[in-house]
Amino acid sequence: MRLEDLRPTPGAVKERKRVGRGKSSGHGRTCGRGHKGQKARGTGKVHPWFEGGQTPLHRRLPKIGFKSFTHKEYAIVNLKTLEEKFQANEEVTPERLLEMGIIKKIKDGVKILGDGDLTKPLIVRAHAFSEKAKKAIEAVGGKAEVI
Numbered sequence: 001m002r003l004e005d006l007r008p009t010p011g012a013v014k015e016r017k018r019v020g021r022g023k024s025s026g027h028g029r030t031c032g033r034g035h036k037g038q039k040a041r042g043t044g045k046v047h048p049w050f051e052g053g054q055t056p057l058h059r060r061l062p063k064i065g066f067k068s069f070t071h072k073e074y075a076i077v078n079l080k081t082l083e084e085k086f087q088a089n090e091e092v093t094p095e096r097l098l099e100m101g102i103i104k105k106i107k108d109g110v111k112i113l114g115d116g117d118l119t120k121p122l123i124v125r126a127h128a129f130s131e132k133a134k135k136a137i138e139a140v141g142g143k144a145e146v147i
Helices: 079-085 094-100 131-141
Strands: 075-078 110-113 122-126 142-145
Touching: 075 079, 075 131, 079 094, 079 142, 110 122, 110 131, 131 142
Parallel strands: 075 110, 122 142
Antiparallel strands: none
16 A cells, blocks of 8 residues: 555545535525525625624523622631640741641742631731731730741
């Protein structure tokens, strides 16, 4: 077998439709476009989202929601988690929390919330603290530092 002997499988290649070449071709006169209408004229393009002049779906549906561009999404850590995962006088940082698998992503920062009790002093460095968490950390002799 040589390169010049190769042929496509019978029936795999169709002959091109030659439109507008007379009545006997089967594609004369209107050339398979039917009579009148948008699709019979020029390029005949109708966009997939066009609904024939009916008010389009994207205009019929109400506008919903609002997303503030200044909103910050924090990775949240509670005091009870710090209590069980860290020893007394240990330093808690976002990198350390990530390393230990307490948080999956730092996102826009780490926020410490006041759920649970803290009994040992810790040096906590985070991007934000709730009032209750800050008071609880300082009450047991720890430090709450905002990064």
